[in-house]
Amino acid sequence: MKKILVLEDEASIRSFVVINLKRAGYEPIEAETGAQAFERIKENPDIRVALLDIMLPDIDGFEVCRRIRAADPHMGIIMLTARTQEMDKVTGLMTGADDYVTKPFSPAELTARVDALYRRMGGEHFDSGEMVQGPFKLNTRNRTLEKNGVRIKLTQVEYSIMKMFMDNPGKALSREDILNTVWGRDYFGELKIVDVNIRRLRIKIEDDSTNPTYITTVWGYGYKWGL
Numbered sequence: 001m002k003k004i005l006v007l008e009d010e011a012s013i014r015s016f017v018v019i020n021l022k023r024a025g026y027e028p029i030e031a032e033t034g035a036q037a038f039e040r041i042k043e044n045p046d047i048r049v050a051l052l053d054i055m056l057p058d059i060d061g062f063e064v065c066r067r068i069r070a071a072d073p074h075m076g077i078i079m080l081t082a083r084t085q086e087m088d089k090v091t092g093l094m095t096g097a098d099d100y101v102t103k104p105f106s107p108a109e110l111t112a113r114v115d116a117l118y119r120r121m122g123g124e125h126f127d128s129g130e131m132v133q134g135p136f137k138l139n140t141r142n143r144t145l146e147k148n149g150v151r152i153k154l155t156q157v158e159y160s161i162m163k164m165f166m167d168n169p170g171k172a173l174s175r176e177d178i179l180n181t182v183w184g185r186d187y188f189g190e191l192k193i194v195d196v197n198i199r200r201l202r203i204k205i206e207d208d209s210t211n212p213t214y215i216t217t218v219w220g221y222g223y224k225w226g227l
């Protein structure tokens with residue numbers, strides 16, 4: 001189930017949101033105060049999206065947003081704003097929210113926004129921290145890879161390359177892109193390090209590393225992930 005935190009102190013709005021999220025196939029987890037919201041997140045580490053009201057009895061929704069973001073940069077956050085809070089939208093997005101919905105909103109509008117956020121976050125696999133492509137299952141929480149259910153031991157660098165590939169299926173990635181993403185822009189080593197790691201990764205994940213089918217070479221450019 002896709003768990004969503006619903007932080008809203010007004011019971012009528014909260015139940016309206018909860019009912020409609022349930023209808024859309026989500027599992028809402030309710031909170032009335034900021035403090036409760038943090039507790040719920042602690043109890044349910046698989047919450048991937050949070051809907052945050054702004055005016056709350058304790059701390060405001062922006063502060064909740066900022067703290068959630070600080071603890072989990074990957075949480076999807078949608079602010080529930082009132083029409084009179086135009087400026088709040090801007091502030092909300094600056095404190096790290098992904099989107100906002102203006103009250104009063106229709107059920108269709110709410111679920112469309114939530115669905116869109118889930119899609120942007122990479123789809124259903126996100127609620128379990130898993131990316132599944134073909135025989136491969138990448139667990140983004142404990143940074144492990146399985147092929148046909150068998151664990152493949154990866155170095156942190158190899159994991160990061162796999163993650164980059166699985167985030168970009170079918171897309172040719174230049175060796176410079178891979179170097180910048182995996183090693184960082186301040187890495188001063190040679191581009192060749194990319195090839196060395198890809199070669200090792202192929203030995204681990206390909207059926208036949210001399211004839212790779214998952215990580216293919218894009219001559220004069222880089223590599224491409226495909227199934």
Ligand code: CA
Nearest residue numbers: 009053055056
């Ligand atoms: Ca409120």
